[in-house]
Amino acid sequence: MSKQTYKVCFCFRRRFKLAATEAPPPIKSLFEQYSDSNGIMTVENFHRFLVDVQKQAGASVEDAQAIMNSTAHIFHRKGFNLETFFKYLFGDSNPALEDRKVHHDMNAPISHYFIFTGHNSYLTGNQLSSDCSDVPIVQALERGVRVIELDIWPNSNKDDVIVLHGRTLTTPVELIKCFRSIKAHAFNASEYPVVITLEDHLTTDLQAKVAKMVTETFGEMLFTPDAGSLAEFPSPESLKRRIIISTKPPKEYLKSEESKAGAMGSQREKDSAAEAWGGEIPRFNSRITADFKQEDLEEEHEEEDLQDDHCAPEYRNLIAIHAGKGKGGLDDWLKVDPDKVRRLSLSEQELENAAKTHGPQIVRFTQRNILRVYPKGIRFDSSNYNPLIGWMHGAQMVAFNMQGYGRSLWVMQGMFKANGGCGYVKKPEILMNNEAIFDPRASLPVKITLKVTVYMGEGWYYDFKHTHFDAYSPPDFYTRVGIAGVPADTIMKRTKAIEDNWIPAWNEQFEFPLTVPELAILRIEVHEYDMSEKDDFGGQTCLPISELRKGIRAVPLYSQKGDKYKSVKLLMHFDFVQFTQRNILRVYPKGIRFDSSNYNPLIGWMHGAQMVAFNMQGYGRSLWVMQGMFKANGGCGYVKKPEILMNNEAIFDPRASLPVKITLKVTVYMGEGWYYDFKHTHFDAYSPPDFYTRVGIAGVPADTIMKRTKAIEDNWIPAWNEQFEFPLTVPELAILRIEVHEYDMSEKDDFGGQTCLPISELRKGIRAVPLYSQKGDKYKSVKLLMHFDFVQSV
Numbered sequence: 001m002s003k004q005t006y007k008v009c010f011c012f013r014r015r016f017k018l019a020a021t022e023a024p025p026p027i028k029s030l031f032e033q034y035s036d037s038n039g040i041m042t043v044e045n046f047h048r049f050l051v052d053v054q055k056q057a058g059a060s061v062e063d064a065q066a067i068m069n070s071t072a073h074i075f076h077r078k079g080f081n082l083e084t085f086f087k088y089l090f091g092d093s094n095p096a097l098e099d100r101k102v103h104h105d106m107n108a109p110i111s112h113y114f115i116f117t118g119h120n121s122y123l124t125g126n127q128l129s130s131d132c133s134d135v136p137i138v139q140a141l142e143r144g145v146r147v148i149e150l151d152i153w154p155n156s157n158k159d160d161v162i163v164l165h166g167r168t169l170t171t172p173v174e175l176i177k178c179f180r181s182i183k184a185h186a187f188n189a190s191e192y193p194v195v196i197t198l199e200d201h202l203t204t205d206l207q208a209k210v211a212k213m214v215t216e217t218f219g220e221m222l223f224t225p226d227a228g229s230l231a232e233f234p235s236p237e238s239l240k241r242r243i244i245i246s247t248k249p250p251k252e253y254l255k256s257e258e259s260k261a262g263a264m265g266s267q268r269e270k271d272s273a274a275e276a277w278g279g280e281i282p283r284f285n286s287r288i289t290a291d292f293k294q295e296d297l298e299e300e301h302e303e304e305d306l307q308d309d310h311c312a313p314e315y316r317n318l319i320a321i322h323a324g325k326g327k328g329g330l331d332d333w334l335k336v337d338p339d340k341v342r343r344l345s346l347s348e349q350e351l352e353n354a355a356k357t358h359g360p361q362i363v364r365f366t367q368r369n370i371l372r373v374y375p376k377g378i379r380f381d382s383s384n385y386n387p388l389i390g391w392m393h394g395a396q397m398v399a400f401n402m403q404g405y406g407r408s409l410w411v412m413q414g415m416f417k418a419n420g421g422c423g424y425v426k427k428p429e430i431l432m433n434n435e436a437i438f439d440p441r442a443s444l445p446v447k448i449t450l451k452v453t454v455y456m457g458e459g460w461y462y463d464f465k466h467t468h469f470d471a472y473s474p475p476d477f478y479t480r481v482g483i484a485g486v487p488a489d490t491i492m493k494r495t496k497a498i499e500d501n502w503i504p505a506w507n508e509q510f511e512f513p514l515t516v517p518e519l520a521i522l523r524i525e526v527h528e529y530d531m532s533e534k535d536d537f538g539g540q541t542c543l544p545i546s547e548l549r550k551g552i553r554a555v556p557l558y559s560q561k562g563d564k565y566k567s568v569k570l571l572m573h574f575d576f577v578q579f580t581q582r583n584i585l586r587v588y589p590k591g592i593r594f595d596s597s598n599y600n601p602l603i604g605w606m607h608g609a610q611m612v613a614f615n616m617q618g619y620g621r622s623l624w625v626m627q628g629m630f631k632a633n634g635g636c637g638y639v640k641k642p643e644i645l646m647n648n649e650a651i652f653d654p655r656a657s658l659p660v661k662i663t664l665k666v667t668v669y670m671g672e673g674w675y676y677d678f679k680h681t682h683f684d685a686y687s688p689p690d691f692y693t694r695v696g697i698a699g700v701p702a703d704t705i706m707k708r709t710k711a712i713e714d715n716w717i718p719a720w721n722e723q724f725e726f727p728l729t730v731p732e733l734a735i736l737r738i739e740v741h742e743y744d745m746s747e748k749d750d751f752g753g754q755t756c757l758p759i760s761e762l763r764k765g766i767r768a769v770p771l772y773s774q775k776g777d778k779y780k781s782v783k784l785l786m787h788f789d790f791v792q793s794v
Contacts, residue, residue, distance in 0.1 A: 054551030117147035119399035146423035193239035207315035246321035366394030414542025428518030459567030485520035580608030598622035628756020642732035673781030699734035
C-alpha cells in the first residue's frame with residue numbers, strides 16, 4: 001500500500017494511504033459461496049454463478065468456459081481466484097448493457113421508431129455567433145445521429161446556397177461541403193437511413209440548384225418516392241444506406257430583414273449555465289419563464305402546401321417526408337389522414353402546451369405520422385430540454401443541439417445506446433396500441449421495481465490529475481442514481497460521500513418503482529463533494545432500462561461531453577422485481593363514488609395487485625366479477641396469482657399484444673326457473689317474458705368482450721341453442737360473465753339473473769349454471785343449461 005502526499009502550505013505536507021483496488025465485502029461473500037475449499041471458482045461453479053446471480057439462464061458450462069478463456073490474462077489455470085474473479089467482474093467483458101447488435105424489428109414504418117435527431121447540426125457552438133461547419137455534422141454522424149438539419153439560405157450575391165443560422169452572427173459554410181461530408185460519413189456508425197431536414201429560405205432558381213446538388217452528390221443513395229405523398233412510411237430495413245430529404249413547404253423567398261441578433265443577444269435562458277454544466281432535467285410540468293417575446297429563430301412561420309409557383313418541381317420531387325402544419329389550430333394539425341403521412345414540427349414549448357389538452361391525440365398522431373420536436377429559440381447557448389416530453393407522446397424526432405452538453409443530452413445519448421446504437425429504437429407497444437391510447441399523465445400502477453446496488457468505483461486516480469478534485473486531500477466521491485421517465489417514475493437518489501478515497505466503496509442499494517419501464521432511462525453520476533464550492537463532476541452515464549442486464553456489472557463512465565473515460569468505472573448490481581411479486585398493492589375506489597359503486601377489478605389483478613378493495617355494500621357488474629373471481633379455490637378468499645404474474649425473468653405486460661393461448665367454446669342451450677321465482681307480471685304485464693342471454697369475458701383488454709343470443713318471445717322456458725367462441729390470450733386472468741335479461745321494446749330491459757365463473761376452474765361438458773340476483777343472492781330455481789369446451793391453440 002503506497003502513500004500520496006498533498007502540499008498544504010510551504011512547510012506542511014499531508015500524507016494519505018493509497019489503497020489498492022480490492023473486492024468489497026459483498027463480492028467476497030459471493031466468491032466464497034461459489035468457490036471450493038481451496039479458494040478457487042471452477043468452471044462449473046462459475047456457470048452456477050452466471051445462472052444464479054447474473055440471471056443468464058441460457059448460459060451453459062461451455063459459455064462459462066468461453067468467458068474464462070476470453071479473459072486468459074487474468075485466468076488462473078484451475079479457475080478464478082478472488083483477485084481474478086473480481087477483475088473479471090470489473091472488466092470490459094461484463095458490460096451493463098446487452099452486447100448485441102441491432103435486434104429490434106426493423107421492418108415496421110419509420111414512424112414506429114424513435115430516431116436519433118440533431119438540431120442545427122452545422123453549428124460548432126452557440127446559436128448566435130459560432131461558426132457554421134461540416135465538422136459537427138461529421139461528429140454527429142459518427143455518434144450514430146440519423147437526422148441532420150441544415151438551414152439553407154442564398155449567399156450575398158444570391159447566386160449560390162450556403163448553410164447559415166439566419167438573422168444571427170454565425171459564419172456560413174457551403175451547402176455542397178455539408179452534402180459531401182454527409183455522404184462520406186453517413187453510414188460509418190450505422191447503415192440505417194439518414195434523414196436530411198432542410199429549413200428552406202430559397203428562391204425557386206436556387207431550389208433547382210439544390211436539387212441538382214442533391215442528385216449529383218448522393219446519386220443512387222437518394223430515396224425518392226414514386227408518388228407525391230407517401231400513404232405509409234417505408235421501413236428502416238428497406239431504406240438501409242439511403243439518404244432521405246425532408247422539408248417543410250418553402251414559402252416565396254422574402255428579402256432579408258435587418259438582423260435582430262443584437263436585440264436577441266441580450267436575452268439568456270435563466271438556467272443556461274446550470275444546463276451547460278449539467279443542470280437537472282426539468283420535470284414535464286415545470287415551466288421555464290422568460291420575458292423574451294420575439295418569435296423563434298426558426299420554424300415559426302405557418303407551413304403551407306407546396307405551391308407550383310413557389311417551388312422548383314425538381315426540388316419538390318426530391319422530398320420524401322413532407323412537413324407541414326396546414327391551416328387551423330392544434331386539432332387540425334393533429335388530424336390523421338388515412339391516405340397520406342407527413343411530418344409535423346413543434347417547439348418544445350408548443351408540445352408542452354399541447355400535451356396539457358391533447359396528450360392522447362398527439363400519441364395517436366405519431367402512430368402513423370412523424371412528430372419532430374425542436375428546442376425553443378431562446379436556447380442561444382445550445383442547451384437542451386427534457387427529451388421525455390417528446391418520447392412519452394410518441395415523437396420520433398426529438399431534435400437536440402448535439403454541440404451542447406448537459407443532463408438532457410446525456411439522457412438522449414443513453415436512449416440511443418439501445419438497439420446496437422444504430423440510431424433507431426422501436427417505440428414500445430404502449431405507444432402503438434390503437435385500442436387504448438397511452439396517456440402520459442394517467443396514474444398507472446407500478447409495473448416493475450428496479451433494484452440498483454452501487455458497490456464501488458475506480459479509475460479516477462489514473463484519468464485525472466491528483467489535485468483535480470481537491471488540492472489538499474484525496475477526493476470525497478458520492479454517486480447519484482435515478483430515473484428519467486414519465487413524471488411518476490422520475491427521481492434521483494444519492495449515496496453517502498466517501499471521504500479521502502480514490503477507490504470509494506459505497507455498498508448502497510436503491511429501489512425504483514417503475515410504472516412505464518419501457519420509457520425509463522437509468523441515470524448514473526459521480527460527483528466529488530466540496531464543502532465550500534460547487535461539487536466537482538466525476539463522470540456520468542445513462543442506460544436504457546429495456547436493455548439493462550441483471551446481475552453484477554461493470555459500468556464505464558463518460559465525461560460531460562459524452563467521451564468515455566479510459567479507466568473510470570463503477571461496479572454495480574441490477575435486478576428487476578415486479579412490485580407485487582414481493583410487496584402488497586392495495587387498490588381502492590376513488591373518492592367520488594358516493595353511491596358505493598365500484599370499478600373494474602381487472603385493472604388491479606392484471607398488474608398483480610393483491611388487495612383490490614371493493615364497496616361490498618354496493619352492487620353491479622364490477623362486484624359480480626369480483627364475486628366470480630373468489631368462487632375459485634373453494635371460496636376461501638385466497639386465490640393464487642398465476643405464474644405469468646410471478647415470472648421475474650419475463651415481466652408480464654397487460655397491454656402487450658400476445659398470441660391466443662386457448663379458445664373457450666360456450667353453448668347456451670336453455671333456461672328455466674323464472675316462473676317459480678318471480679311474479680307472473682314481473683317482466684311483462686301482458687305476456688310471458690322475452691328472455692335473451694349475454695355471455696362474455698372479463699379479462700385483459702385483448703380478451704374482454706360481450707356477446708348475446710337472440711330473444712325468445714313469450715316463453716318462461718327459453719331455448720336458445722346458440723354457440724359462442726372466445727379466443728383468450730391470458731385465460732389465467734379471465735372470468736366468464738353470464739347475464740339474462742328480458743327484452744322490453746319501450747323501456748329498459750329487465751334483469752333476469754347473472755353469474756360470473758373463473759375460467760381456470762370451469763368444467764368441460766354440459767353443466768347446470770345457477771343464476772344470482774343483482775345483489776349476489778342465489779335464486780332458488782333459476783338456472784341455465786350450458787356446454788363448455790376448450791380448444792388449445794396450435
